[in-house]
Amino acid sequence: MIATKSKPGPRRTSCLTCRKRRKRCDLSRPACERCLKGGHECLGYEHSESHKGTQEEDLNIPVLQSHPAPTTVLVSAIDSEKVLPVFLLLVAAHSNLHVEQPSGNLVISFPHTFGAPQYELKWFVMYDAITSLLLGVQPMVEYGYNSECDSASHGLEWIHGIPFVLFETISQVNSWRAGSRAAPLDNWRNLETRVLAWQSPLTVTEPQESGANIAARLAIQEGWRHVTLIYIYMGMCGVSSHDQRVQTSIMHIMQLGEAVNDLPIGVHVFVHCVVVGLAARYERHRCIVHEKLLSFKGTRVWLFHGVEFGRILEHLWYGVGAGGGPVTWDDYVRSRCAVVPM
Structure with a gap:
């Protein structure tokens, strides 16, 4: 973007x-x-x-646009493809943004690109990763995870509330699902350990910021930790939604969501809702998620409308997941393909 x-x-x-x-x-x-x-x-x-x-x-140059329902998912993906040539031209102009793998292939350096001063590069990487997560499609470019990124340098954490460590891990799972097995993607425990060890840097705030706002920001970040863990377990390890680790993370996200229910910052739980919804086995959790998704009537900081994902989850819940049955991440992707083919 x-x-x-x-x-x-x-x-x-x-x-x-x-x-x-x-x-x-x-x-x-x-x-x-x-x-x-x-x-x-x-x-x-x-x-x-x-x-x-x-x-x-x-x-x-082409820009990602938001469009009215019911075609925002498809249009967003198409517009992302329009932006791809511009992104590649910008990356090609900076030698530190691409690295050579042992195989001789050139890949995009994920940390360097996300830490670059050009916001258009950051936005492309952000939406490429989130689109892969939500739609179950492959990333548009191949990324390398060759170094660390200074999380304070990119600023997008303040837009979506997702810490860089967790965002990079989501992208790494995307890469694994696309076929990459280069370290650290060769062992899911490497990613799990990093996510579990992450600690929020939120310590310094403006004097006028209320305790409720601080608690809400922390809740959003902690929710992202559990979204990432669920993606590792279901998207990488292949476990079903009935896995105890998945259900534990769902309970944490549901509890954390209470801190942002009626606050503007609640817009950041869109992805949380989709991930919790696909793995929820109890009707009460599904109802809460469905109602929350329907409340996302505009695209706001994301490119999608909640109603579209509500329809995808309904297909999953009344299909493979009927009666609280176990579902896999691939089941969710198949429901997305059935409801919103691309």
Whole structure:
């Protein structure tokens, strides 16, 4: 996704975070840089449709667009493919963003690209990974995980609430599912150990930030830990939703979700809902997830509408998962293919 800048604008056009904080928004797209630099989650622009024309006029290269239901999943994937050539051109211009594997193949350095100063590179990597997770498709490029990334350098953690360590692990599982077996992808325990050892860096906050906001941000991050663990167990190890580790993580996510139920930051639990929904075996959990997904009527910081994934989960629940039966990650992917073929 391509970031654009505009001059600071009136309050009615500000991002949701700046409006809530009563700050002057710089109107950067897709996320306000004032929020990023201040360490705040940018909740996006609820009025993005009214700015679509301006954004398209400012850019001379393809941009990921959001579209109304019921085709946003398919359109988002197609538009991602349109952006791919631009992404590859930008990466080719910087030698440190691609590395040579022992086999002689060139791959995209995941940590270096995500740590690059160009926001368009970060956004492509972010949406490539999340699209692979949610839609069960292969990443559009092959990534190498050859070094560490300074998580403070990328800023996107404040947009989606996902720590870099956990985000990289999700991408690594995507790569494994696409056929990569290079270390550390040769052993799922390497990824599990890293996820379990991760600790939140949230210690310093602005004086005016409430305890509720701090608790909500921590809940979002901890929820991502359990989303990542579920993906490792189901997407990599191949266990079913009845595996005790999966059910334990579901219970944790459900409890953590109570901290963000009625807060704007709750937009960040979209992916949590999908992952919990596909693995939920109890009707009460499925009902909570379904209701929450239907509340995501706009794409906001993600490119998808909740109703589409509600339909995918319904297909899974009334099919393989009927009566709380065990399902696998591949069962979920098959339901996605049946409901939203691509």
